[in-house]
Amino acid sequence: MTHSLLATLAARLGPAHVLTDETDLAPHLAETRGLYHGRALAVVRPRDTAEVAFVVRACASAQVPVVAHGGNTGLVGGGVPFGGVVISLTRLDRVRAVDPLDATITVEAGCVLATVQQAADAAGMLFPLSLASEGSCRIGGNLATNAGGTAVLAYGNARELTLGLEVVLADGQVWNGLRALRKDNSGYDLKNLFIGSEGTLGIITAAVLRLHPKPVSKATAFLGLASARAALDAFGRLRDGLGPRLTAFEYVPRFPLEVVLRHLPGAVRPLVGDHAAYALVEISSPAPDAGGELEAQLAELIEAGLAEDAVLAQSEAQGSALWRLRESLSEMQGYEGGSIKHDVSVPVSRVAEFLERATAACEAALPGVRVCAFGHFGDGNIHFNLTQPVGAEKAAFLAEWPHFNRIVHDIVHAMDGSIAAEHGVGLIKRDELPRYKDPVALDLMRRLKGALDPKGILNPGKVLAPAGEGPEALPVAQAVRPYPAARSDTAA
Structure with a gap:
C-alpha cells in the first residue's frame, strides 16, 4: 500500500517532489529546539492548492496521516511527524494580489513572512506581524499557530490580521473562504476554526490578510527599571499617554540581558548603569516626530520615578541594534x-x-x-x-x-x-491540557476534530490525544538533542 501511494503521488507531483531519501527527510523530522524527533514515509512538495488536495485525498484513501510543514520553526513539536506523509508547502509561495484600497494582501501559505512584509511595503502599506523567525517562518504556519510576535499590542495576533482563508479539508475538498470582507455574518466564522488549530482540522493553503497604513515615523527606546512592578506601571503610563501609537513594550530582566551581552557578537550594553529590569519600547506615529513624542514620555516616566534611565535610538540602525538584543534572547539562552x-x-x-x-x-x-x-x-x-x-x-x-x-x-x-x-x-x-482546560471546551474540541477529520489523518497526536489517535508524547528529557552549535533564526 505504501509503495502504491508513493507511486500515485509521484505520478501527479513528479518524482522530484516526492522525497524518500533519509537526507531529504531529515530536516522535516525534528522540532526546532531538538526536543522531538519523528519519522515519515515521504516528504511531498505540491506546487498549488489542487496538488495539496490531491495528496490529502490519496492519503485519506490509504488512511495514511499527513502533517503540513511551512518553515518548520515551531517550538512545541506541533510539526513533528510520527509516520505518514509530510506535505511541504514551500512551493506555494506566490503573492496572489495586493489591494491598497481594500488594505489586503492575498498570499499562499508557503510565503515567507518577510516576503509578505516586503510585498506590503512595496505597495505603501504595512503588514505588522513580526517575529524573530520572520526570515524563515511561513505564513501558513503563522496562521496555524495564531502567531503573536512583537506588534500584538497595536495590531493583534495573526487571527486579527486575517480576513479569509483557503483550506484543504481532511477528505481533500477545498474550502474557498478567500474573502476580503470586514463584515460577514452569513453563518459560522469558519476561518477561526482553522487559525490556531495547528493543522489538525485542515491545511491552510492561502489567506487574505489585513494591511495597515505605514507609519510616517517610528521611535525606539530602551528603559532601565527597578522591578517588574515598575515596568507594569511604566507600561500603563505609556499606554495612557500614547494610545494605539504604542506598538511594543517588551520586558527583559537583568539576567536575560546579561546572557545576550555575553554571547551575541557585537552586542553593546544599551544603558551605562545596571538595573533590575529593562523594557524595549517602540511607538509608531502618523506624524513625522515620533522621536520627540517618545522622548517627552520618557522624561515624564523618569520624573515620576517609574523609570531609572532610558536611551532613545537616534537612527534606524540604533533602533535595529536594540531590537536585536531582544530578538536574539531565546537563542542566546541556549x-x-x-x-x-x-x-x-x-x-x-x-x-x-x-x-x-x-x-x-x-x-x-x-x-x-x-x-x-x-x-x-x-x-x-x-x-x-x-x-x-x-x-x-x-x-x-x-x-x-x-x-x-x-x-x-x-x-x-x-x-x-x-x-x-x-x-x-x-x-x-498536549498532555497538560486536561489538567487546565475546561472539560466542556475539551469535549467541544474533540467533537470538532471528529467532525472535520473523522479518520484522524490530519497531524494526529497533536493538541488533542483521544483514545487510539497518534503517538504518546515522548518525555521531554528522553527526547532532548544537543543544543545546535550554529545559531539559528528562531522565535521566542
Missing part, C-alpha cells in the same frame, strides 16, 4: 546550558505578580536555577524560561521539566491565565 521553557499568559494587570510568584516558587524548588523570564508585557504574554544552575548536568536538569510545568502552570491557572500563549500546544503541552 549557550548557558539546558533551558526549560514556558510560553504563558496572564491578565496584564497580574503580570508582575505572576513573575514574582513563579520566580520565588522555582527558585525554592531548585536552588541555583536561573529564571530567564521575558516577553510581550503589554499583552500579558511571558516566556517564563528557566536556565540550568551553573555547573549542573543538562540532562538531569531537563528531566525536571514536568515538575516545573506543574509549578508554573498551576500559578498561571490560578491567575486565570493560559499555559499556551502564542506558540501553541503541539506535543509539548
